[in-house]
Amino acid sequence: MTPERAILLLRISYRKPDGEAGETEGTPHLTAVPAERRQTLSKGIGRQEEDGRALAARLGWTITKVIVEDDTSAFKRRKVQLPDGSTGLRTVRPGFREAIDLLASGTNDGLIADDLDRVARDPRDLEDLIDVVESRTPNIPVTSVTGSLRLDSDAGIAMARVMVTIANKSSRDTARRVARKHLELAAEGKPGGGGFRPYGFTAKDRTLIQAEADVVKEIAARILGDWDGWTTEQHAKIDPNVGETLTSIAKDLNRRSIPTATGVPWSDRSVRSVVSKASVAGLREHRGEVVGKAVWSAILEPARWEQVVARLAGRNRVVDLTLQRWLTGALRCPFCRFMLVGAQGNRGPQSVRYWCATPEGGCGKIAIKASLAEGEVERQILELLAQPDVLASLRTLADTEVTETARASLAEDEDQLRQMARMWARREITFIEYTEARRIVEARVKESRALLVSRAPRVLRTLLAGNVAEGWKRLSPADKREVVLALVPGYDVMPHDPTMGNRFDPGRLVPFPEEPAEGDASG
Numbered sequence: 001m002t003p004e005r006a007i008l009l010l011r012i013s014y015r016k017p018d019g020e021a022g023e024t025e026g027t028p029h030l031t032a033v034p035a036e037r038r039q040t041l042s043k044g045i046g047r048q049e050e051d052g053r054a055l056a057a058r059l060g061w062t063i064t065k066v067i068v069e070d071d072t073s074a075f076k077r078r079k080v081q082l083p084d085g086s087t088g089l090r091t092v093r094p095g096f097r098e099a100i101d102l103l104a105s106g107t108n109d110g111l112i113a114d115d116l117d118r119v120a121r122d123p124r125d126l127e128d129l130i131d132v133v134e135s136r137t138p139n140i141p142v143t144s145v146t147g148s149l150r151l152d153s154d155a156g157i158a159m160a161r162v163m164v165t166i167a168n169k170s171s172r173d174t175a176r177r178v179a180r181k182h183l184e185l186a187a188e189g190k191p192g193g194g195g196f197r198p199y200g201f202t203a204k205d206r207t208l209i210q211a212e213a214d215v216v217k218e219i220a221a222r223i224l225g226d227w228d229g230w231t232t233e234q235h236a237k238i239d240p241n242v243g244e245t246l247t248s249i250a251k252d253l254n255r256r257s258i259p260t261a262t263g264v265p266w267s268d269r270s271v272r273s274v275v276s277k278a279s280v281a282g283l284r285e286h287r288g289e290v291v292g293k294a295v296w297s298a299i300l301e302p303a304r305w306e307q308v309v310a311r312l313a314g315r316n317r318v319v320d321l322t323l324q325r326w327l328t329g330a331l332r333c334p335f336c337r338f339m340l341v342g343a344q345g346n347r348g349p350q351s352v353r354y355w356c357a358t359p360e361g362g363c364g365k366i367a368i369k370a371s372l373a374e375g376e377v378e379r380q381i382l383e384l385l386a387q388p389d390v391l392a393s394l395r396t397l398a399d400t401e402v403t404e405t406a407r408a409s410l411a412e413d414e415d416q417l418r419q420m421a422r423m424w425a426r427r428e429i430t431f432i433e434y435t436e437a438r439r440i441v442e443a444r445v446k447e448s449r450a451l452l453v454s455r456a457p458r459v460l461r462t463l464l465a466g467n468v469a470e471g472w473k474r475l476s477p478a479d480k481r482e483v484v485l486a487l488v489p490g491y492d493v494m495p496h497d498p499t500m501g502n503r504f505d506p507g508r509l510v511p512f513p514e515e516p517a518e519g520d521a522s523g
Helices: 035-059 096-104 123-133 154-188 210-224 233-235 246-255 269-275 302-314 370-385 400-425 431-453 454-465 469-476 477-487
Strands: 008-014 061-068 076-081 086-091 108-114 142-144 284-285 289-293 341-343 353-355 367-369 491-493 509-511
Touching: 008 035, 008 123, 035 061, 035 108, 035 210, 035 284, 035 509, 096 123, 096 302, 096 367, 123 154, 210 246, 210 302, 246 269, 269 302, 353 370, 367 370, 370 477, 370 509
Parallel strands: 008 061, 008 108, 108 142
Antiparallel strands: 076 086, 284 289, 341 353, 353 367, 491 509
């Protein structure tokens, strides 16, 4: 069978300029890659397409679909939510999945790639392709420019399996060597390479850029409240114990047309970033930990840098949106089990999200748009409250005095958890001390929340007295939160599935599993 609607699959993965990694993990999208590297990658895709079309012409195939996977790893796996609701490690390759779907549906009838390793470096991906290829008789034609990919016979399939296994092992070896190399560089205080140029230094050897170093010193002075660049009137408005706000500093830098390292405008986040990194103090970080002195010169003295970091840590970086963001305390990160907090991004109210906030002790891996999460939870709650038997199951009322005591205790304990997280981040306590203290405080938090939840039926009675939807709108954020926690213990927020694009997936909100009753030995 000669394909008349063949797919040409093109893939290339970003490689660091220093050649330290093959299938580089966690790299930015192609548009964020430096211009000269982007041009090189584009040429690589172009060569693959040229060779693939030449092969199609020789074989008499007709290509009707070209799928490009630029800056896409066929090796790296990420934790994603599977169709059955469970989670698993999978490669994230929307282009490859599109090709399989088109072949499975019969929309296209053949596949050409440059080489086997352009198609798959993960055995599971290859097996998915084999399943589709063998779903038709004769098999769907699949070939490659190098001849390494032929799935038209048992021998070809067996060879492809062996070669993908070897390629996967090679990628694992490379990842291990790269990780070990970065650890070695960190121990020696040398730059790790890759990523964006650090502000204040050259990209290759971390030579000081004096103009940018002066900006870093200025930012530090403005945060610490001892900058000599303020006018007398401006200085009078600055509290030396607080310093100038990051937003104010960013606006002034933009007004003066001082460029950032990437050319984008300054923001409170970028101001914080350039002055809080250990590299500006001549220290080497590895995986978020300071491991020793760096080989490059310091912009700030370590003692002054520590003052800046302490001043920033003492500020409430994440705007306190508890009264507005009623899911604060109801959403949890599935990775570190930290409760998500409301945070506003750089684009105003529309960018408000719930985030596993790193400044508060979270891992920073999970975020979800606030309006979407609140809209979905509201839909679920109103749907549940429409059931006539809901109120009957929520009759217990707590004593008002006990409730107020629990509310005060809960607020104190939640504040203590945040303080402990900051102390651990500043290395004022060890991780063992932090985890033990957190275990004790979290037990109290759980008890306080249990008491507060018992107040929720009073809110529910008010809610069910009239129109439920209208009554819900009139509830305060605090009451909305108590209603949610009365009906659902909380939600784990699962990672976003990149294959869904910008669409919101309600399946990301997974209710906490019910805890077994005391004495239940089934688990």
